[in-house]
Amino acid sequence: MSSKTSMKRFWHFIILFVLIGTGFGCGSGGGGGNSGKGGGPDTAPPHFQGLSKAEADPSGNGNIMLTAPEATDDQTGGPEMTYLIYVAETPEGIQRNGTTPHTFPGAGACDGGQCTFTLTGLKNDGSTTYYFGSNAKDAAGNLDQDAHPNEAALKVTPVSVTPQPIGGGNGGGGGGDGSIIASSSLNANGAMHAVHPSLSIVGDQRYVTWEECTPAPSATPDPADPTKRISTPGWANYHPCNQDTPAQIYVRKGTAWDLVTDSTLGGRTDLSRDPSHHNHNPTLVFDGTQLYTAWKERTSPTSHLFVFKFDGAVWSNTGFPDTASDDRPALTRHSVLGNALGMAYERSPGSNKQLFFRQYDGTWQSNIGPLNKNSALSAEAPVFSKKGDQLYVTWKEQTAAGSTPNIFVKRWNVTGSNWEEVGAGGPLNRDPSREARFPSIDLLGNVPYVAWHECFDSGCGREHIFVKHFDGSQWIQDKDTGICGDGPTADPTCGSLNVNSRFAETPSLVVHNDKVYVAWSERDFVTNKFAVHLKRLDGDKWFEITLPAGLFVNNAHSPILYSNGGLHIAWVEENAEGVLQLIVAKIG
Template sequence: MTIRPLVVTYKDNYRLSLIGVDVRKFSYRHRSIIFSLIYLTFVLSGCGGSDGGRSNTGEAPSDDTTPPTVSSDPSPTPVNGATQVPLNTSIRATFSEPINPDTLTSNTFIVLSVGISGGTAVSGTVAYTAETKTTTFTPTTLLEIDTTYTVTITTAVEDEAGNPMAAPYSWSFTTGSAIDNSPPSFPGNDPQLVVQATSSNSISLSWVAASDNTTTQSQLIYIICRSTVSTDCTANPFPTGGNVVITESQAGQTTLGVSGLGSNTTYYFVVRVKDQVNLLDGNTVQESATTFGAFVSLEASLNKNSSKDARDPSIAIVGSTPYLAWWEGNTPADVYVKTFDTTSETWSTETKINTVGNHALQPKIASNGAATPVAYITYTECNSGGANCKVYVKRNVGSTTWDLVGGELNVDGTKSAADSAIAFDGSNTPYVVWVEPDGSGINQIYVSHFNGSNWVQDGDSLNVDATKNGSNPAIAINGSTIKVSWTECIPNLNDCQLYVKGWDSTNSTWIPANPISLKAGDPGLPSRPDDVSLGFINQVLHVVWHENASVYARKEQGNTFVSVGTISTVVSTSSNAAFGSATTGSQVPFITLVDNSNATANQGPHLFVKKWDGTQWVTEGGGALNMTGGGGFQTITSAIGFSGGTPYVAWVEKGSCLVNNGCGQNNTNASQLYVKRLE
């Protein structure tokens, strides 16, 4: 005899159709028997297979057997025993788990007026809000004056798995004689809404509690409007559809986490408050936050030759075009520049900057900031053996043509200079800082500017102590304000100080003569501030550096510098702290750093981008930018530039490609160059 299986269809995790009959019409006990018969039928018909009798086209009934309950936090409203309840009140209850809304009706959510001869049913409508698991009963007419009402939720109410309430739930309240026409309000009509992005797809909200003349704070409900259009949520009433999403809080809740959002997107929020009679305030105070972006790779390895090490990338946005510079190879090495076409999303062929056969290194590229901006590059060029090194500057005068600006910048043509950086004043005049040894072999810090014909040295050496070696110079200019930072160390020791000086154009000198040391550790104890970066953010000078496995940031305030927080405490001793700022609206500091917190013997340190959100440094882009997964503790050097508010990050690393990330290199022993953009 052949036994054919019954036709079974599952829907929404709690509805089951059995030969066209809705099984919900049966009792819970009878449904359990039916499910058992279905299982037995499947087994006898040979349809069970290895999955324990599960249908090939349907899912097994839910394993949830816990009955739902009415929550006590928040408690039902009006609260049990309440008096002087407004005649136009609504009645709410929140459940312990999601409820099957089909089981919530005026026959299962019963409101009775209590009289001498028993209760009289109150007519009304029942609505269920799935987000908060809350049911609201709205009477059709006003309640009676000075009358006691009893509310009962029956055992016919079921959760989504079909489990009924184990027992009825009842409470009562007594009306007064008034109708509530006063909506709730926030203190000062301002919810003091705080909106903060927490990831590339989530935002957190918090606000202060409102108050009402009849509804307690614990029973007030908040309605949150969200939109990507700034004018939507300030309308009254809130609009629906389009870009607008309306969320209702649980009673008394003053925080909300919103997820499932788009990356790098600005969302606008307005919070309003509703009392137990459904009166809503008209607050229009709006706040916004932008979710973190995700970094997207701009092609694979950008090395000229993937078998040679790429080093010290520098990136700048000239107009709207990203320019990328780096040096590649061993002695002799070459300096290259590429540009990125944002329309075709492709990189140009690299252009060699230095003289063929010479050894070139340490490029820094920048825009002069003119109305028609021009790219400039400073770099060090030596003979083929890496000696007799000069600092030069070139400017881009054609797609692949770079003209020399003046001549060499060296103070003494017999000494080897290095480690230059470039910035421009408000008149688009280039200033360059570099390191060069004096006659005693001690490295001094020098600055020169170009007067249109020649390089003119600005003052003497910036070193605070001419017997100590200067290194890691950085320069930043805001209009006519010129600042330089550098590290100064006792020769052959990691006993260093970090200094900042400014140019006094009136007296043609660098001031102050004896600046305070900015190093994070005790100035009297050995440590080495390294990888110093400098920049003006909202006209305020910021400096960021790496010291003793931590990265620090400080900003100038009067005659001193104050902390902008410790950014990381587990960076590698060879990591850098590249620094930049978004350039749209109010500027925001960004840094790149290499963090060892997840490094292992087989997986190197990770490159992160962090930005200052006003109170703390937060990781931007959802995580590490790395393209490779191995290579041990390899040095990763990086740079950051901005097109408007969009950061571009360039860096070098070595190791095996991570799965499916398209890093595109074929040599795991050479450092490769990559660029990503935040989108």
């Protein structure tokens, strides 16, 4: 045998040995990414604790962000892992074998032991609540079999919340010190507090009015920051101005929120008849054609309640025959009144306040009232319903001279052109011995729903939000899961809407897309700041609308909801200097 042939056989032997060693052509004993430690197939599932948190995207774009600890596997590395996210509109809808999952590769979703999954394309108008499930899948296709202890409690009702910017036109968007975000603050003067917002919207025709007042100086240091001072309070933290100092009334309109001026006032951008006086409690109503606004101007020796009409270019005084004691107007253009404007307001003919109702159809008609349950006791703060075929009004009224206001409701009787009792006409309070404030009302179909806050101590330092509806014979509470009281006296069955504290106030209720929505301001136990919360009633259950975490940076107060085509919300929020700024946003 030649040396050449011997060498050839030698190399054939070497090649065959290498092929056998690598498993080439050896069937099921072959290698590849799915081989087990013992050379068999990978059948061991990965380990995964499941989703740990679900929240709205802080940017307010309506997306949902889910987080989870990263899964582990004995064969598949983290970047090669796949995560399956199941989404449904009911807890029972999470069927891993029947629900098409959203898939996320570990390489893009996980970092440093934590994974984030962003869900897009879901309904984000605040009308739908979503529930979640998950699995981790390794490269061999094995799904984790672990318990996911936190997933059952996770749910999110996403909304797209867009601050409505101001554009050009009349007036700027805030102060010149750089502390106010021009795209969110609607203040005419960012150095002034904005309080008492009121909205009225028909399609893309939008109007908002508010009061601006001067922050009162104070020598009291802020305990949280000794370099700052605490403003001298007026009525409350949502109205921190003294009624004896000047305050002006403003109106903005349209997609750019232009200031609506009065040409008769020499180029001023406010509507106040005299800007050196304290003008307050503004309200407005718009029916798609005509805009009316009303407010109180405190003067000496005679104060006035003004009602003005805007024709799109010029404001005109309706000549309301007021008295010096008239205050807190509420306006309605409900269809049951025909073409007339309706106004409820306070009047004090003696030592107590009474509520009266008057219509305007080119001239002011005679007073109807008082609406009080007991005309010898003071009644305040009337509010009209907006939706439905019937018109309701709600207010607070004392049940004993000088104390304990309760919430009452009446309905407009078209035939008798008067206000009538609803049911037995009794108070709506959960406990009539406790003070109730800030009622808000609207109709679902023709069923009235009322929200208010009720005090649990004599100083009204502990406040809870409650809702009731009238079922045709009695008022029924629409309970949520909030707990009233502390310690051994805590009541977990009281039905409070509060989220996580005992300090909630100024609720606003509207019906939108055949659902009841309630917004209010509540002080958070963790941050010690007031933030706006929003819930939706679906059947007999309340769902919190998951507002973006970054929406309320500082103390936020006085939310006002308005539904007509879209759902809008206005509120006032402190800037870095503690001055309240007016903000309007569209939800969904």
